[in-house]
Amino acid sequence: MEQIDFRISGYEIDFELARGMTRLLAERDNEFATLVAWCDREKGVHSPQCLKCEIKGEPGWEVYGRNHEGRLRISIDDDRFVFIYS
Numbered sequence: 001m002e003q004i005d006f007r008i009s010g011y012e013i014d015f016e017l018a019r020g021m022t023r024l025l026a027e028r029d030n031e032f033a034t035l036v037a038w039c040d041r042e043k044g045v046h047s048p049q050c051l052k053c054e055i056k057g058e059p060g061w062e063v064y065g066r067n068h069e070g071r072l073r074i075s076i077d078d079d080r081f082v083f084i085y086s
Helices: 017-031 062-066
Strands: 001-005 036-041 043-048 072-076 081-085
Touching: 017 036, 017 072, 017 081, 036 062, 062 081
Parallel strands: 001 072
Antiparallel strands: 036 043, 036 081, 072 081
């Protein structure tokens, strides 16, 4: 899976803005990109809500994203927000 990491400084972003920005990146190479998993660490929420919180030390939502055609992982501000796109 390809990984993109970036930091935002000088401007406070929320989940919706972060999702919109990452969608633009994901659709640049694939207009049919689909968000398959995400995490908002600040609010302590993620999707999908897996039955097991971790699988071999990895968060269940991230394992799900990788195993369901996740091709691109985009992290903002050291995993404050993470989005996995197919």
